[in-house]
Amino acid sequence: MVEFNYGSELPLKDELLRSVEPSVCPVNVAIAVAGIVGSNDVTRTVRKDLEVLADSVRSHDIVEVMDAFKTEGFPSDPSLLSEIDRNRIDVALRQKSGNPITLAMILAGVASQIDLDCVGINFPQHFLVRIDRKLIDPLHMRIVTPAEMRAWAKRKGIDRTPLFSRATNRDIALRMLNNVRLALGGRDRHVDALRVLDYKALLADDSPEVLVEKSEVWLDLGDSGMAKELLEQALELIESPSFKDMVRKRIHLLRGSKVELN
Incomplete structure (x- = not known):
């Protein structure tokens, strides 16, 4: 191992x-x-x-x-x-x-x-x-x-553009760390996955996406309270209306509220 x-x-x-x-x-x-x-x-x-x-x-x-x-x-x-x-x-x-x-x-x-x-x-x-x-x-x-x-x-059904953008060293590091994090999650090694996300956070200053990722790992660990706290922190940093709406719905669901998804 x-x-x-x-x-x-x-x-x-x-x-x-x-x-x-x-x-x-x-x-x-x-x-x-x-x-x-x-x-x-x-x-x-x-x-x-x-x-x-x-x-x-x-x-x-x-x-x-x-x-x-x-x-x-x-x-x-x-x-x-x-x-x-x-x-x-x-x-x-x-x-x-x-x-x-x-x-x-x-x-x-x-x-x-x-x-x-x-x-x-x-x-x-x-x-x-x-x-x-x-x-x-x-x-x-x-x-x-x-x-x-x-x-x-x-x-593969990929319609994203551009397809051939140059990768910076930071891009490469984030992709590699994300690969490791997903591999760890697949083996239920959630504590190690959190530490990898700590490294990822070093490269993604004030990134709400990393906070959302951490909340998902805490949910896998069974701690919905920590997951909700991280989502609330992310909510303060998010600018995209659609992303903000998605996070709000997750918070409400963690609180046990019923939310209409549309």
Whole structure:
């Protein structure tokens, strides 16, 4: 079982905040998240593994880069890893598998060592990277086209735009932390999920969304009083009328009032 490294309150706060600086390589985000998940300080191990992997690539041709990753065994079957481990870059490097955003961070780490520009793409329900102006699907380690991904989004019923927005380090951190939080909730590890949301709150200043997420976890823990208190705090910060109305209804339901949903 993965053990969370919480020895003190948010011990990796500084590492996480440094990793989201715009000038920092996004692989540092994945290293910070792996530490939060409980791998202690994985920086040295991850950097060494990335260096070894980069030495096996050493090409500026993106087709050759993808071929090199496949020669090294990427990607292996992600079902062999738990949902939590798929978010750990140290495990992903060792097992040559992970979820799309974790594999994308491996690509970013290798690209930085061989002087290739790598940009994360905040594709909904997936994650892509752009290396040397080519779009890459990290989950399958292959070059894809925008048209191909638009068709994929259509099949998934995704109508959100833009589809290909550039992901900041902060975007990446929030997505990775959200993945971890959902994986923990799926295993009924709600206390650990709350701590992950504490880290998420560091990156989402005064975010009512995080407060609402915390209220949901407290409900899973059976504490409706704390859930209601968090929703009331969120209500003071919400600007969207529809979001505010939804939270009000949740508060009323927790108070035992009947609410007409429309």
